[in-house]
Amino acid sequence: MRARTHSSTGKLEMDYVVTPSSVRIARVIVSAHLNLWGLGQLADGACLAVSELLTNVWQHTRPNQLGQRNVHVTLTRTPDGVVLCVHDPDPRLPESVRTADDDESGRGLFLVQELAHRFGVSPSPSGGKDVWLSFLNTTGSVSAAAR
Known part of the structure; x- marks a missing residue:
């Protein structure tokens, strides 16, 4: 890696x-x-989201000339939680797909949207796209070291 x-x-x-x-x-x-910032309660949702988004990059984007799929991941602390953004160079925007009850895949983007407070996808000015989500800290407790 x-x-x-x-x-x-x-x-x-x-x-x-x-x-x-x-x-x-x-x-x-x-x-x-997230634990360092005193936001460990957001870890489950954010980790599931980063996992789903990176898996989508692996499965749905085209590799570069070296056969690699490169991303830029940003996790930013906000006054009320965090914003996670995954940028990849493929300009094709993700699409939600309809799934049957017995389908074993295809629900990741829907699940990510349900976990996040806000969700968005947009073309990036530098090329490619940004997929971003925000997670709110609903407990209101943040350690002093994280501020």
Whole structure:
């Protein structure tokens, strides 16, 4: 797995090569930062979302000339929670699909939308697209170190 991470107060950025086995590592990094910021209660939803979004990149985007699928993941602390954004260079916007009750896949984007307070997809000015979600801290408790 190849990744470059940069963390500053209230912001995590990862330049990431997505592989089937690397998705778990992104979840661990996101969870660790949320716990560091005193927002561990948001970890389950945010980790599921990052997992689904990176898996979608792996399954639905075209690899670059090196056969890689690169993303830029940003997790930003906000006054009322966090915003997660996954940028990939493929300009095709994701589409929700209808699934039957016995389908084993196809529900990820719907699930991510249900978990998040807000959800959006937009073409990126630098090319590709941004898929973003916000998660609210409904408990109201944030450690002083995280502010």
